[in-house]
Amino acid sequence: MAMATRNIPLIRTVEELEKARERFREKYYSVKRYISVCGGTGCRGGGCLAVAEEIKNVIKENGLENEVPVRLTGCHGFCERGPLVVVYPQKIFYQKVKPVHARKIVLRSTMQGEILEELLYEIPEERKKVVHEEDVPFYKHQMRLIFGMNGMIDPENIEDYIALGGYSALKKALFEMQPEQIIEEVKKSGLRGRGGAGFPTGRKWESVRRAKSRDGIKYVICNADEGDPGAFMDRSLIEGNPHSVLEGMIIGAFAIGAHQGYVYIRREYPLALKMITRAIQQAREYGFLGENILGSGFSFDIGINRGGGAFVCGESSALMASMEGKVGEPRPKYVHMSEKGLWERPTCLNNVETWANVPLIINKGADWYASIGTENSKGTKIFSLVGKVNNTGLIEVPMGITLRQVIYDIGGGIKGGRKFKAVQTGGPSGGVIPESLLDLPVDFDRLTEVGSMMGSGGMIVMDDRTCMVDVARYFVNFLTEESCGKCVPCREGVRRMKEIIDRIAEGKGKRGDIALLEELGSAIADGSLCGLGQSAPNPVLSSIKYFREEWEAHIKQKKCPAGVCKELITYSIDPEKCTGCMACIKPCPEQCITGERKKPHVLDASKCIKCGACFDVCRYDAVVRQ
Amino acid sequence: MEGASGKDITIYVNGKEVKTKDGAILLPILKELGIKVPTLCYLEGVSGAGACRLCVVEAKYKSWSRVVISCLYPVWDGVQIETDNERVHAVRRLVLETLLARCPNVPLIQRLASEYGIKKPRFKLENHECILCSLCVRVCAEVVGVYALSMQGRGAEKVCGTPYLGSESTCIGCGACVYVCPTECIKMEDKDGYRTIWHEEAGVKTSVRRFELKTCKACGAVIAPKYQLEYITKKTGLSPDYYDLCKTCKALQAKGLLVV
Numbered sequence: 110m111a112m113a114t115r116n117i118p119l120i121r122t123v124e125e126l127e128k129a130r131e132r133f134r135e136k137y138y139s140v141k142r143y144i145s146v147c148g149g150t151g152c153r154g155g156g157c158l159a160v161a162e163e164i165k166n167v168i169k170e171n172g173l174e175n176e177v178p179v180r181l182t183g184c185h186g187f188c189e190r191g192p193l194v195v196v197y198p199q200k201i202f203y204q205k206v207k208p209v210h211a212r213k214i215v216l217r218s219t220m221q222g223e224i225l226e227e228l229l230y231e232i233p234e235e236r237k238k239v240v241h242e243e244d245v246p247f248y249k250h251q252m253r254l255i256f257g258m259n260g261m262i263d264p265e266n267i268e269d270y271i272a273l274g275g276y277s278a279l280k281k282a283l284f285e286m287q288p289e290q291i292i293e294e295v296k297k298s299g300l301r302g303r304g305g306a307g308f309p310t311g312r313k314w315e316s317v318r319r320a321k322s323r324d325g326i327k328y329v330i331c332n333a334d335e336g337d338p339g340a341f342m343d344r345s346l347i348e349g350n351p352h353s354v355l356e357g358m359i360i361g362a363f364a365i366g367a368h369q370g371y372v373y374i375r376r377e378y379p380l381a382l383k384m385i386t387r388a389i390q391q392a393r394e395y396g397f398l399g400e401n402i403l404g405s406g407f408s409f410d411i412g413i414n415r416g417g418g419a420f421v422c423g424e425s426s427a428l429m430a431s432m433e434g435k436v437g438e439p440r441p442k443y444v445h446m447s448e449k450g451l452w453e454r455p456t457c458l459n460n461v462e463t464w465a466n467v468p469l470i471i472n473k474g475a476d477w478y479a480s481i482g483t484e485n486s487k488g489t490k491i492f493s494l495v496g497k498v499n500n501t502g503l504i505e506v507p508m509g510i511t512l513r514q515v516i517y518d519i520g521g522g523i524k525g526g527r528k529f530k531a532v533q534t535g536g537p538s539g540g541v542i543p544e545s546l547l548d549l550p551v552d553f554d555r556l557t558e559v560g561s562m563m564g565s566g567g568m569i570v571m572d573d574r575t576c577m578v579d580v581a582r583y584f585v586n587f588l589t590e591e592s593c594g595k596c597v598p599c600r601e602g603v604r605r606m607k608e609i610i611d612r613i614a615e616g617k618g619k620r621g622d623i624a625l626l627e628e629l630g631s632a633i634a635d636g637s638l639c640g641l642g643q644s645a646p647n648p649v650l651s652s653i654k655y656f657r658e659e660w661e662a663h664i665k666q667k668k669c670p671a672g673v674c675k676e677l678i679t680y681s682i683d684p685e686k687c688t689g690c691m692a693c694i695k696p697c698p699e700q701c702i703t704g705e706r707k708k709p710h711v712l713d714a715s716k717c718i719k720c721g722a723c724f725d726v727c728r729y730d731a732v733v734r735q
Numbered sequence: 736m737e738g739a740s741g742k743d744i745t746i747y748v749n750g751k752e753v754k755t756k757d758g759a760i761l762l763p764i765l766k767e768l769g770i771k772v773p774t775l776c777y778l779e780g781v782s783g784a785g786a787c788r789l790c791v792v793e794a795k796y797k798s799w800s801r802v803v804i805s806c807l808y809p810v811w812d813g814v815q816i817e818t819d820n821e822r823v824h825a826v827r828r829l830v831l832e833t834l835l836a837r838c839p840n841v842p843l844i845q846r847l848a849s850e851y852g853i854k855k856p857r858f859k860l861e862n863h864e865c866i867l868c869s870l871c872v873r874v875c876a877e878v879v880g881v882y883a884l885s886m887q888g889r890g891a892e893k894v895c896g897t898p899y900l901g902s903e904s905t906c907i908g909c910g911a912c913v914y915v916c917p918t919e920c921i922k923m924e925d926k927d928g929y930r931t932i933w934h935e936e937a938g939v940k941t942s943v944r945r946f947e948l949k950t951c952k953a954c955g956a957v958i959a960p961k962y963q964l965e966y967i968t969k970k971t972g973l974s975p976d977y978y979d980l981c982k983t984c985k986a987l988q989a990k991g992l993l994v995v
Contacts, residue, residue: 419889436886441785441807594867594886594893595786598826601833604891605858625857629829635802636788636826 118396122404123280126271129395133272142177142219145260147193149184149345150380151502156207157181157192163211164194177219180269183259183349186503187247190230195242195260202242203228233499233521247500250518252481254489255465256505259349264384267391270352276397278468282360283405286471291364292318295467297475299487304332304423304460305538305564306640307486307553313457316447317365320455327367328451329358330432330458333374333381334416334423337536338587340567342491342503343461347374347381350465351388355411357459357467359397362409365457370411373428377418386413420537420591424639425450425458427593438595439639460565462491482508486552490563496532496570497524506551513547516570527572531655535564537584537591538644540651541577560651562644576673577656578663582610584648592641599642602633606649615676618664623653672734675719679735682723684709686731693723693732744812749819757812761805762790770818772805773827773847775834775917776868781877783807784869789847791826793817802826824851832856837863841918862937864920867895871912871921881905881966884912884942896934896942908932908946908960930960951981953995 120126146152146161161181168177185193190204196219203214206228217223229238230245239245242260262269270276282291296311317327331354335343347354358370372385389411392398400408414432421427422437429451431437450456466488470478479487486508492515495501499521506515512532516522523529531541534551540561542549549555553563571580585607594600606629609622630646637643653660662668669677682693682702687709694702694710701717704710712723712732724732739758746753748768755764765772775787783806790805795815802822810816817823831848836856838844841864848854872884872895883906887894897904908930913923923932925948933943946960958964964978980988980995987993 421889437889438886441783441804443803443807443809590890590892592890594889594891595784595869597786597788597830597834597866600867600890600893601837602829605833605836608858628825632825632829635822636791636829638785638788 118399119394120396120403123284126276126280126403129268130271130274130277133268137178137269137272140176140178141198143180143197144177144214144219145180145182145195145197147183147185147191147260148181148264149188149191149259149348150341151184151188152191152193153380155191155205159208160192160194160206160211163208164215167211167215171216173215173220177215180261180263181265182262183264184345184503185242185260186251186253186256186345186505187245187500188502189500190502194228200241200243201225202230202240202245204230246521247502247504247519250510250514251505252489252507253505254469254481255346255353255462256349256491256503258353259345262350264349264351265387267352267388267395270350271395274472275352276356278471279356279359279397280403282363282471283403283407288318288364288366291360291471294475295364295470298470298478299475299482299485300463300466300470300478301486301553302460303462303466303490303565305535305562307563310459310463310466313447313459314361314365316445317367317455317457320448322454324454326369326452326454327365328454328456329362329365329367329370330428330451330456331358331370331372331464332423332425332428332458332460333372333378333385334428335375335378335461335565336420336423336591337538337565337567339495339569340493340536340565342493342566344375344378344381345503346461346465346491347378348384351384352392353465353468354385354461355388355392355397357464358411359402359409360467360471361457361459361464363407365455367457368409370409371414371432371451372411373414373416373422373432375418376415382413382415389413419593420587421593421639421641424641426639428458429456436593438593439641441638462566483550483552483555485554486563490551490566492566492568494520494568494570496568497527497572497575498522498570499524508552509550511548511550512542515551515568516547520570523570523572525572527574529570530573530575531571531577531580533561533569533571533580533648534567535562535644535647536567537587538562538640538647539564539567540647541571541580541655542651543655545655560647560654562647574671574673576669576671577652577659578610578614578669579671579673581649581652582607582614585610585645588641588645592645596636596638596642598633598636599638599645602629602636603642603645605629606633606646610649613660613663614669614674616663616667616674618667620664622664623657623660626650626653668735678719679714680712680717680719680721680724681714681733681735682710682712683731683733686729688729688731690729692726692728696722696726698722739809742812744810746810746813747815749817750815755810758809761792761803761808761810761816764810765792765805765816765818772818773850774806775847775866776870777806778870778874778915781870781873784873787830787866787868789827789830791823793820793823827851828853833858834866837861838866838918840864841866841920843917864918864936865895865934866918867893868917869895870915870917871895874911874915875906879907879909879911880970881907883907894941897944900934900941902942902944904942904944906932906944907962907966908944909963925957928957949978951984952979953984953993954981956981956983 192206194203194206292314300310301307398410416422419437422431424439427437427439446456489505491505533541589604589607592599630650689707699716701713742757744757772790774790776784792805794803832853835848836858839860875884876882883904910923913921930946933940949958949961
């Protein structure tokens with residue numbers, strides 16, 4: 110019988126790595142020009158694959174295959190303006206590109222250096238076109254340390270990552286540093302967990318290294334179970350630069366003494382799953398995973414676990430229960446995961462973004478890293494900026510940047526010139542932050558101080574047409590469904606909060622309801638088992654704290670000032686303003702608007718389902734919402 | 736906390752000094768001190784779940800403080816425990832008021848709630864009887880070893896029972912779940928040579944399962960469900976005919992007074 114043969118890795122020593130790097134640099138970066146097409150999920154939705162295909166066709170037709178490589182990269186972040194195409198070396202930034210533009214981009218812009226005005230980004234207020242990516246305000250105010258490479262490399266090709274310096278931090282860690290030194294470096298950098306709670310990463314590593322395992326086995330896990338509504342930064346990192354995450358994990362494993370790692374990733378992220386699977390395969394082929402990595406004597410491998418879609422499985426102990434094949438429920442963590450985690454072995458679990466920070470810290474040093482950010486929050490943070498803001502997308506900013514800078518300088522202000530009302534940070538565990546706190550520096554501690562939290566980095570911007578009771582209702586509804594149901598305060602308490610908020614939004618709120626919500630909220634925060642329940646009241650409590658009048662208006666006057674809560678609003682037509690244009694008649698699904706051309710229309714409120722379709726189409730402000 | 740060392744330590748319970756071991760679990764210590772701590776999902780002999788949150792107390796040290804569950808909390812040197820302050824009672828009242836709203840007709844919950852001054856919950860009343868403490872699940876898995884029950888679904892939709900709440904399961908009919916259920920929503924009936932076990936809330940029966948009862952070859956007395964006896968003989972290596980006779984007849988046989 111033949112012995113099972115092990116594939117010999119392509120890169121076996123440090124010297125071979127550096128030689129390979131030279132070779133790959135030559136192979137990919139000796140060309141004069143290339144085109145990068147954003148292949149992130151957002152741009153894919155906008156049709157970037159067809160754009161890339163057409164660009165390749167044009168290149169082929171003109172026999173330019175060897176002269177102009179096309180790179181389908183990860184997410185560039187500016188999802189609002191996708192599909193995005195960047196022409197190198199000038200870095201000409203094109204947005205909202207369609208397949209019909211392919212010919213121009215290849216033949217005129219790439220080959221002749223012409224700038225295609227019609228595809229450039231225009232700064233709205235200044236009516237000024239911008240040529241280069243770094244001059245677009247959306248990018249100008251960012252600090253893209255982790256996310257920067259996303260727009261450059263082909264995530265499906267490990268050689269591209271190596272050519273741009275990839276796995277050099279691993280080399281440094283394995284050959285120039287002791288495990289304790291690595292931990293010391295991470296501690297000194299001030300890196301804190303990017304998954305939500307912000308626990309100091311170096312301290313976590315240290316306790317896993319010190320913890321005794323009954324058989325010596327320890328694990329590292331990458332938590333890629335991103336589930337906050339409106340958050341998609343971990344997904345984009347894995348889709349766009351999976352090797353940076355793997356490199357961080359290998360360094361971490363070496364530092365704590367683990368030989369097996371896992372990536373726990375959502376099944377609903379098919380592209381991220383594909384990219385990480387491929388990256389792990391390639392890392393094995395090239396010798397960054399497996400036995401005796403780069404000849405260092407250190408062995409380590411990574412497996413993939415696919416999550417089934419429960420939000421709670423992003424919580425460390427629930428995640429590990431799920432990995433062990435049990436019901437995804439958390440357990441009390443009086444004994445930490447760093448002592449008894451996966452299969453009761455010391456386990457180091459970090460979030461995707463946390464892992465991706467590690468190679469950077471090792472390469473550039475803790476002092477450099479710690480020079481960015483605020484006193485207790487170092488480095489940068491990736492946020493998904495969404496909601497009623499002009500430039501939605503993924504942004505990476507230094508800790509300590511103010512909310513105002515994020516929303517106005519990067520986000521380009523509120524959509525449609527409306528008034529800013531609040532920003533929700535930290536997803537369902539976070540809270541809403543009002544206008545009076547817009548100059549708050551964004552870091553772990555300051556966000557917590559005002560009743561919200563950093564969370565994993567969701568940032569939902571709301572304008573004056575957003576009802577704060579409705580927002581709280583949305584999050585509480587989400588949490589009622591996503592609570593695992595194990596402990597009473599979270600399972601029973603949160604749904605009772607929902608019961609109260611539902612009646613307030615329906616105009617049946619009672620005197621004392623706000624106090625009852627506050628009473629429930631504080632007991633749920635104290636009594637719940639895991640972080641999900643402990644932070645579940647945040648969206649409600651912060652909303653009451655900053656927008657109490659709006660809650661009171663719902664209860665006392667039975668009015669929804671923002672005009673959102675259906676039971677509390679009525680639509681009518683102002684005969685003075687109505688021009689009889691008939692625009693509102695057609696969109697009404699209940700046919701409750703009647704009238705003749707050029708005569709004021711009438712809305713039958715008894716049939717109205719309050720969908721707001723007439724309100725949205727009326728150009729004369731004749732539809733009145735009260 | 737850097738792992739339990741088992742060393743001699745001093746903790747302070749309601750201001751009183753108590754000598755104990757590092758890493759010892761708090762609830763038994765409190766019980767020994769005669770301090771009444773209500774529990775619902777705790778049972779000696781099965782692992783702790785930390786689900787009901789009724790046994791909460793406050794742990795303090797200098798400026799640090801946290802509400803913890805005593806049934807799973809390992810104590811450490813110098814920690815101060817307060818078992819009955821307002822913060823603790825607020826959590827217990829939340830648990831009991833919401834459980835009373837969920838199960839208004841369960842005597843145990845009614846009694847516990849009234850001990851904390853709750854007569855009528857401020858929420859819509861429902862008609863459940865199961866509080867989802869998971870004691871039945873844990874007993875079945877950890878003591879009986881057959882894993883016939885599990886918690887299913889999540890959030891407000893969470894239920895407890897056999898797979899898909901149906902009749903198919905690995906259940907052997909031992910009835911251990913019936914004995915540990917604190918709200919008595921798991922029912923059992925032995926009738927006409929059969930045992931039936933089911934979960935019942937507001938008259939709705941789920942996880943219904945029927946077992947043939949084995950009777951004594953000599954006197955015809957009911958011994959136990961056939962499945963259960965098969966399970967025991969298989970697990971212990973006893974001969975398959977070991978349970979052919981009931982206890983009484985076996986004793987008679989041993990004395991030579993009964994010949995089968």
